[in-house]
Amino acid sequence: MSGFVGALNEAWAELRHHKLRVLLSLIGIAVSVAAIAAVLALGDYMRQQTIEQSDRYGGREATIAISAYRTDGGAMDWEGLDADLRTAADRFDLAHVTRRADSISTPVSVQMSDYLRPVQTRLADPDYAVIHRTTLSAGRWFDAGDAEWMAPPVVVSYALWQALGSPNLGTSPSLDIGGILAGTYRIVGVNTAEYLGDTQKFITLLPDTYFARAEVLSDSDALSWEVWVGPDRVNEIGPELAAQLRAAAGPDVEVTLSRADWGSRPENQAQVQIFELTTGVIAGLVLLLGGLGLVNIQLVAMRQRIREIGVRRSFGATGGRIFTTVLLENVVATAVAGVVGIIVAIIVQRALFTFGVLTPLQDNPPFPMHAALVALAAAVGIGAIAGFLPALVAVRVKVIDALRF
Template sequence: MNGFFAGIVGAFSDAAQEVRVHRGRVLLSLVGVAAAVTALTVSMAFADIAERTVVEQMETYTGRPTTLDLTASPTDEPRIDHVERLESAWFDVMKRSDITHATRDSNASARMRFSDGAQDVQLQLVDQPYAVMRHLRMLEGTWFAPGDSERLAPALVVSRNMYEMLGSPDLRTHPTIVSPGLGNARLVIIGVYDGPIYEGMPPEAKILTASFRQVAPEKDVLTAASGTRYQMWVPQDIGDELGKRIKQSIAGALGDGFLVEVYNNNQGGMDPSQDPTVIFRLLSLGIGAIILTLGALGLVNIAIVSVRQRVREIGVRRSFGASTGRVFFSVMMESVVATVVAGFVGVMIAILIMRIPAVYGIFTGGAVGTGAPAFPVGAAVTGMVAATIVGALAGLIPAIIATRVKVIDALRY
């Protein structure tokens, strides 16, 4: 055991010394490997971030997997007590099923007073967990906090274009807007969310369902409530089962006169687990692999030449007790130690490249305030692993040559 540790430590320090003594040659061969690892890692990172962006965008529209979408429409004229019955049944079900993330989701519109006149604002009525369930990214200020529904002046989170129409006020000054459509209520703008904007887009804002009901006229409340989708984010593995149970209990609680539907976003329609970036990922992986192979070939080339030059040295080591196994391991470790260093440098360069604003802007769509997306750890690990494997493979051929050295011939001539 002792000998084993000494062997390992000895082989590693042999390899490190070898790299230090021949740093010129090692450096040359490793520029290629570092460049290859950079290319591989960047393309992996691109694929990773692209995938994440696509999945996130998809989840922004349809919710995370699995989101259950409950609707219950009365067969006759909707009344406010219908809404109350439905919501109390819904709250009951959630309590029983331990659902922690749920939101109501409906639309309304309300007239609001801007500095250049009143305009209709498209309102989305949601609950506090909505931001988490839909990956909503904030550009300024904050999303609703629990308890915000009890504010006397209802809080509003506005879209980027509405924020600009308001003259981009400093949110720390608690800017407000008066809404004639909501009984002249004064609404406090607490945040700005990120999202697509287009030419001629109407101002949009999100408001808590409870806040809206406090200030909106009863007819608007009823209209909005009757189109509400009750969404629940549940564990993927029990999504189907839970969907059926929720449908049964809601239908049971409401009795006849309601059409209850539970839609599961993980079945039918778009499945977020189907990776639309798989082609891009395979392509970039292929290109990266080709570059890495070229780098490895360069490494093998230089390593073979250098082993032929080092025959005398290997002979000396053999004569002083280095076993063929040890010589093999040392020459191979030399290649591995060197490529691991090169791989690390390559990964670092890749990370730096992905922090260039022009590069990460491709994914964030140039949005202000979001910053560079986090570098995917998987890509960095892949880069390092690839470098190590290339080092081992490239070290194999020179290591085999090294073990075939005829000792005394190497020393005498």
């Protein structure tokens, strides 16, 4: 152990003595290591971005979607089925449950400055925003106390908000709705436009607000539910939840449970893995080229150190000590370059967020530890490979030839 520590100290002293040579030879290594770490970090960012985009449509990982209809053509008891589901959710300790209806066929109109504009109506509970990572352009989503308001809350689409004159939500603007839902509503939030030039004009209400005014859904409309179970419990809870709901609903109601979340579509994960593999191979090739350059520089430098090695051998340094010292010079140097490269990668990642090149996510992944470890291991590995041949040359130097040189 003391021999290894001594060789490590000698290697570090040699690196300090030849700062310029070491700096020039390790720039490529540092850049390559930074590229590897950045690629792995970018892979984590892309994975999280894909997850959040998927969550906005299918719900967070392990979200169970529940739908139901009567097989005998009768009217559905939506309130009773909702009560059964809430009971089951309490039994399984499921905190996030939402009703949803993406399009209500009942005509609804919004009072504009000079006319009534027909709009689409959607229904969703407060937990919908959690399950779907709903982002808003302004204001907020529903919360548990909103149902008690005299002027019920409403979330409007971005296009409708613009058509209303983009009112400041801090002033508690109101919205007059006609038709079956006639009344005055308070605008609490504005949905983000789904794409550039999005002109969809719709309102989102709490289901309880809708039923308080319309009482029942029309025959052409239907409610569905979503329950965020979590990936660790979904395989266990899913079948039991289905069995309990079907038993409570009775033989004339068909209850369907399904998943459309990120975790149920492994092809998305495969796309991210392909990106990581492709860019990782490219960064690895760059690192390998940097290692080859390091080998050439070290071989040339070794010819200049033949006398030094001969003197050390004449004073009793063993071949193993010489080999270990030369090898560790490269390993220590590339390890330092690896640390510098990782620091550069972290700085670059933060700069990309600061200058808006990368869009901030709801759950921005921190710089991944595995990226730093892999990049550092790659740097040390290439240092060991690059140092092996020069170390072998140093061991084969004969004392008398070295001193004569």
